[in-house]
Amino acid sequence: xxxxxxxxxxxxxxxxAQGRHLAVAFLTEVKDGYGIPVAAxxxxxxxxxxxxxxxxxxxxxxxxxxxxxxxxxxxxxxxLHDSNTAAPAAKAPDPTRVGQHGLEIVAALALTxxxxxxxxGKRLRADVLLSPATA
Numbered sequence: 001x002x003x004x005x006x007x008x009x010x011x012x013x014x015x016x017a018q019g020r021h022l023a024v025a026f027l028t029e030v031k032d033g034y035g036i037p038v039a040a041x042x043x044x045x046x047x048x049x050x051x052x053x054x055x056x057x058x059x060x061x062x063x064x065x066x067x068x069x070x071x072x073x074x075x076x077x078x079x080l081h082d083s084n085t086a087a088p089a090a091k092a093p094d095p096t097r098v099g100q101h102g103l104e105i106v107a108a109l110a111l112t113x114x115x116x117x118x119x120x121g122k123r124l125r126a127d128v129l130l131s132p133a134t135a
Contacts (some may be wrong), residue, residue, distance in 0.1 A: 004070035057082040
């Protein structure tokens with residue numbers, strides 16, 4: 001059975017920190033409890049991706065969100081389910097723009113990013129290599 005964890009995120013601002021803490025605890029358990037190699041950089045990348053996804057949901061989705069983390073082979077799958085039906089769109093690069101770089105950051109760090117419409121919202125998934133040496 002592949003390791004996985006999830007966290008229901010409330011609308012308050014603490015959800016962003018809670019998501020980052022879940023990512024660290026989950027990847028620590030994957031490494032220590034399952035013996036799966038996890039690069040230190042992967043932990044940092046996962047925290048940043050989780051932070052960006054949860055922040056976006058916190059700002060733009062009217063209802064609760066669900067963060068899901070799972071291991072699939074040598075890949076960490078980070079999923080965020082939220083109640084906003086609008087798919088995010090990356091904006092054209094603009095070094096003078098302040099903010100709204102979240103999707104650009106996620107896409108730059110992840111192997112793949114997918115968005116799927118779901119009943120009542122969407123699911124955004126970012127896949128990250130656990131350890132580049134295992135790729």
